[in-house]
Amino acid sequence: MPIIVENLSYTYMKGSPFERAALRNINLKIDDGEYVGIIGHTGSGKSTLVQHFNGLLKPTSGRVVVNGMDTMSKNLRDLRRIVGIVFQYPEHQLFEETVYKDIAFGPLKMGLDEKETDTRVKEAISKVGLGEELLNKLPFELSGGQKRRVAIAGVLAMKPEILVLDEPIAGLDPGGRDELLGFITNLHKSMRVTVILVSHRMEDIARHTKRVIVMNRGMIEMDGKPAEVFRDVERLEEIGLSAPQITYLMRKLKAVMPEIRDDIYTVEEAKKEISKYIGHLL
């Protein structure tokens, strides 16, 4: 079931001299099985918005309804189970003595029995591409990237229907980045999980998501298919963003080869277009 956001506004520290409007009148609907990217300049309200999806933040005005449940309601347990949020630097939330226990934390809190928890822990760790031999290690012994994956596994083990990732790839090496996004996309395809991905990297958004929401100063500036959003490079640049690198390359190419298409946002597409063009020349 969908996420419905109606006239949502949110102000941090209301009533103090530090008061700060982070979201202004947001209207939004995200359907089941969508793969949505959220981009925006730093401080534009991306994290604030996604924290409304599971009731961690409550609207200052307006409302947020997920699966028919208003996030203002008292009972948030079901909501927290349905919406899994992976925060920026999730490795900082690890606390148990073993990797196993840390991943099992969520499922046990949900009230699952040990057997079910055990299957889920093993499933989750393999989904994030780590071996079961890590399960008995101390989380603090792992490398940064491994910790990140363990933390994400902790959220996956709760089998959320909606998975929100707030800059999951910040600080990972290129290989780790692609692998991580790869398995998230896989999860989306194989289990029909709704994925909401917040990221600063336009390349990743263009490559993986099917819808892009652009935030600017607490408001939604654009909302559409990646091709629609990235076509408007000037507008993106105006609010401190950019199109994927490859788009700029294609634009430059077009300046000297007018027949080539420049509405291209991923390297694969560019490869196809360029080889087509070369084939055409021969």
Added chain:
Amino acid sequence: MIKDITLGQYIPGDSVLHRADPRTKMLSIVLYTAVVLTVNSYMGYTLVLLFTLLAVRISGIPFKYTLKGLKPVLFIAVFTAVINIFFTGGGTLLFQYAFIRISYEGLGATLRMIFRLSTLVIGASLLTFTTTPIRLTDGIENLMAPLKRIGVPIHEMAMMMTIALRFIPTLLEETEKIIKAQAARGADFDTGNFIKRAKSYMPVLIPLFVSAFRRADELAVAMEARCYRGGVGRTRLRQLEITRLDYGLAAVVLFFAAVIWLLEASAL
């Protein structure tokens, strides 16, 4: 919850109080405290109250925000009120019911207590509201400098204080983040009995300690990388400077103290 603590916070501004030298402000607060603790007449109380309100007004800090800082005082106030009212023996009887006995003196002592506590907290809040932690510790270090001669490590103490103050907001922010992250994983902080609730904070405390140690480590490395090696021979980017403004401020505070003490003396 965490956000209710206002004492110790700095609120940027450009008022006279913001611009004054921290040493002037600290010495003024010492004098102000002495006045508040000795004042003992209606006239005196009124003047202290007026003076305090005026200071808040001048600082440009919203009045409501200043009052918020009094919330913790309220608890202490109620507590002392109860003790005072019940246990001040003798005096003129005002009200009696069973073992509850309220005397004129008991009530007076309680009100005085609340008044003093509130005005002191407002005064101290004003100091931190209008002074950045760095300037505050610079001021302290400077005022305490004579103690260096007898071997008290003033610089190190001031540096520790600066760092501690600097990290309060960071740690609060971090705490909030971790609480959110664990809540998103189904952690539940407010059901069950006391022990259960205390235990439920483990998922917050452990990551918090880990990150505090990590930060301490990083800070130490960063300080060493910039050649920090204690106070000897260290110069400062921003020097403290006494200006005409400070003389003016000091004069006003001295005048206020003098007037009140003269009044008190003549009332005797």
